[in-house]
Amino acid sequence: MFDRVLVANRGEIAVRVIRALHELGIEAVAVYSTADADALHVRIADHAVRVGPPPAAESYLRIPSIVAAAVTTRCDAVHPGYGFLAENPAFVEACVDNDLVFVGPPAEVMRTMGDKVAARHAMSAAGVPVVPGTDGPTSVEAARAAADDIGYPILLKASAGGGGKGMRLVEAPDELEDAYGAAAAEAQAAFGDSTLYVEKVVDPARHVEIQVLADGRGGVLTLGERECSIQRRHQKLIEETPSPALDPTLREAMEAAAQRACVATGYVNAGTLEFLLGPDGRFSFIELNARLQVEHPVTELCTGIDLVRAQLAVAAGEPLEVTGRAERRGHAIEIRLNAEDPTRDFLPAPGLVSRFRPPLGPGVRVDTFVESGTRVSPYYDSLLAKIVVWAEDRPAAIARAERALDETVVEGVPTTRDAALAVLRSDEFRSGEYSTSTLAELGMVAA
Numbered sequence: 233m234f235d236r237v238l239v240a241n242r243g244e245i246a247v248r249v250i251r252a253l254h255e256l257g258i259e260a261v262a263v264y265s266t267a268d269a270d271a272l273h274v275r276i277a278d279h280a281v282r283v284g285p286p287p288a289a290e291s292y293l294r295i296p297s298i299v300a301a302a303v304t305t306r307c308d309a310v311h312p313g314y315g316f317l318a319e320n321p322a323f324v325e326a327c328v329d330n331d332l333v334f335v336g337p338p339a340e341v342m343r344t345m346g347d348k349v350a351a352r353h354a355m356s357a358a359g360v361p362v363v364p365g366t367d368g369p370t371s372v373e374a375a376r377a378a379a380d381d382i383g384y385p386i387l388l389k390a391s392a393g394g395g396g397k398g399m400r401l402v403e404a405p406d407e408l409e410d411a412y413g414a415a416a417a418e419a420q421a422a423f424g425d426s427t428l429y430v431e432k433v434v435d436p437a438r439h440v441e442i443q444v445l446a447d448g449r450g451g452v453l454t455l456g457e458r459e460c461s462i463q464r465r466h467q468k469l470i471e472e473t474p475s476p477a478l479d480p481t482l483r484e485a486m487e488a489a490a491q492r493a494c495v496a497t498g499y500v501n502a503g504t505l506e507f508l509l510g511p512d513g514r515f516s517f518i519e520l521n522a523r524l525q526v527e528h529p530v531t532e533l534c535t536g537i538d539l540v541r542a543q544l545a546v547a548a549g550e551p552l553e554v555t556g557r558a559e560r561r562g563h564a565i566e567i568r569l570n571a572e573d574p575t576r577d578f579l580p581a582p583g584l585v586s587r588f589r590p591p592l593g594p595g596v597r598v599d600t601f602v603e604s605g606t607r608v609s610p611y612y613d614s615l616l617a618k619i620v621v622w623a624e625d626r627p628a629a630i631a632r633a634e635r636a637l638d639e640t641v642v643e644g645v646p647t648t649r650d651a652a653l654a655v656l657r658s659d660e661f662r663s664g665e666y667s668t669s670t671l672a673e674l675g676m677v678a679a
Contacts, residue, residue, distance in 0.1 A: 233548050234258050234309045234333070238302040239273070240323075241313030242292060244601045244617060245524070246273035249311050252540040261305045263298060265291035267609045272601045279305050286611045292316045299326050309333035309547060311540075315613065318523040319346055335547040337500045337522045344497065345520040349391045349429050355517045358496035360489045363508060363516040365431035372412045378430045379408065385435070388412055390419035391427040396466030398422060401433065434516070436667035438477050438509040439463065441521075442490040443531045445542050448500040451552040454487040455531050456560050460506075461668045462655055464578050464677045469648060470655060471527040472565045473534055476626065476664025477509060486515055487557060493520065502528075502543050526618070529597060530564035533622040563629040564622045567637060567652045569600075570614040574651040577677060582610040586644035591636035595622045608645055616647065626664070630656055651676060 236259040239249045250260040250273060262277035267286035274280045281301035284291030291297070293316055302310050310327050312318035312335065321339035328334065336342070345351045349369065352362050364382045366374060369391065379386045379402065388411055390398025398419030400411040412428065420426040443455040459475035460468045478486070490505045497520075504525045506518040528539050535558045546552070571585075572578040585606045590598040600617035602608075608616065619636050623629040637653050658674060660666045671677045 234544065236261060236278075236305065236307045237309045237311055237335070237544070238263065238298070238305065238307040238332075239277070239311050239313065240292070240298050240302075240317055241311075241315070242268055242271065242273060242601075242612065244599045244615065245313040245315075245526075247276065247601050248599050249313055249540055250277055252538065252544070253311075256541065256544065258544075261301065261307055263292070263301050265611075267611055272603065272606075281305060286609065288316065288611060295320070295323050295326050298323070299330050299332070302327070302332050303330050307332060309335055309544075311335040311543070312523065314523050314526060319521070321346065333547050335501065335543050337503065338498075341497055341499055342522045345499075345522050347391055348389060348393065348519055349427075351520055352429075352517070354497055355493055358492045360493050360505075361514070361516045363431045363434065363518065366429045368429070369427045370429045372409055375412060375428070375430050376405065376408055379405070382430075382432045385433040387431045387433055388415040388428050389431055390415065390423060390425070391429055392423040392425040393419055398428070399466060434508045434510045436511055436669055437461075438475070438667050439468075439506065439518075440475050440477065440486070440509045440515065441504045441506040441525070442486055443525070443528070443539075444490050444494055444499070444503050444505065445539075445546065445552060446494045446499045446501065446503070447546050447550070447552045448498075449551055450495070451555040452491045452494045452499075453552050453555050453558055454490050455535050455537060455558040457483060457486060458504075458525075458527055458530055460527065461666055462661070462670060463668055464671050468527065468568065469570075469671070470565065470567050470652060470661075471530055472563065472626075472629070473530045474560070474563065482513060482515070489515075489517075493517075501546050502539055526568070526615070527566050529599060529618060529620040530566045533564040533597065533620060534560040534562055536561075562622055562624050563626045564620060565629050565633045566618055566620045567633060567656075568615060568648065569617040569619055569640065569642070569652075570648045571608045571616050571645045572614050572648050573646040574648060574676065575646075578648070578651075580610070580614040581646045582608045582614075583645040584608075585616070585642060587641060588616075588643075589639070589641035590617065591619060591639035593635070593639075595632050596620070596636050597622075602642075616642065630662065
């Protein structure tokens with residue numbers, strides 16, 4: 233195992249990774265921008281290196297600065313967390329070139345899976361179903377031909393994209409040209425690549441993902457699914473496992489598809505295969521996230537497997553202790569608490585958190601970097617905390633999640649707390665009969 237690891241991130245995920253390192257007896261090196269000089273992840277790390285001013289492009293996204301911080305502090309490895317450089321193959325290569333172990337998949341696998349068109353090809357070759365659409369970079373004319381063939385509505389999606397960037401819904405032919413131009417421009421700004429492709433819209437659809445661990449020696453462990461359909465602007469708000477939409481047969485089919493995908497692509501370390509599940513019970517591959525996911529705690533609570541520890545072990549060359557299907561127990565729900573204003577279409581709302589009181593009690597886990605007096609920066613993601621609960625069954629987990637949110641106090645900035653409570657108390661969520669359209673149907677976001 234490693235002696236010292238640099239955590240190339242900030243916020244709650246940096247805190248979470250640093251804690252795992254300390255539990256393993258590994259020294260943690262934090263990096264920070266000037267906006268984060270007093271942040272929790274900086275204070276709990278063994279060493280900390282300032283890497284630039286507040287804008288992420290000048291600090292957390294600067295590969296030379298991050299690599300230099302790891303080299304000068306004599307780190308053995310780099311853990312990227314999620315976001316920022318976590319899925320950047322050039323960062324992986326820079327780490328390797330400087331004798332640093334990257335805690336994640338190899339650059340070539342990341343490059344293939346980061347290109348959504350290449351990923352579709354790879355999944356099709358592995359026998360994993362994909363959403364109907366185009367199989368390569370798509371011009372406006374080709375997009376129109378594809379839409380005429382598979383039928384409207386369609387999604388225009390960035391080949392290099394993720395997180396809803398470079399994505400536009402097109403419901404009719406006369407919308408296509410403007411939507412294409414807007415999506416291409418957004419993709420170019422976000423990813424430096426304006427390439428788009430087309431996917432058929434599955435509606436109503438559920439967003440279900442499979443967590444995997446692969447050790448690079450042929451060993452693959454699937455850790456069940458996460459239901460991620462409660463979303464706004466293609467960003468998740470509430471996740472749970474197991475999914476109320478899956479029966480044992482469908483669950484096994486999806487896990488088997490994820491296992492085939494890992495073997496076929498030579499995947500290594502932790503990853504998540506995301507699928508759309510249609511009302512007919514058919515599932516189709518969307519993308520592979522070659523990193524840890526924000527919602528990984530629900531999987532940890534139901535499997536008892538610490539995914540960060542598992543990532544570090546695989547990166548250190550250790551084989552998986554167990555392969556196949558991980559055992560799991562009970563039901564877990566995660567609520568993302570964001571500094572956003574639900575009354576203004578979930579617009580980010582940075583500012584000073586004057587008071588923060590997280591929930592406590594049995595079966596409650598809170599991953600956060602926030603304390604009373606924390607200033608939420610406008611430069612970064614709006615996530616304040618992840619409130620995660622576990623109980624023996626789904627009704628008990630919902631009741632515990634409600635109780636935890638009722639106890640949560642955040643003053644100084646608007647948050648998604650009340651919106652999440654409204655979802656948990658809705659008939660749609662309680663019944664388990666919900667989809668990616670549910671927040672719009674509840675009138676909480678624009679349709």
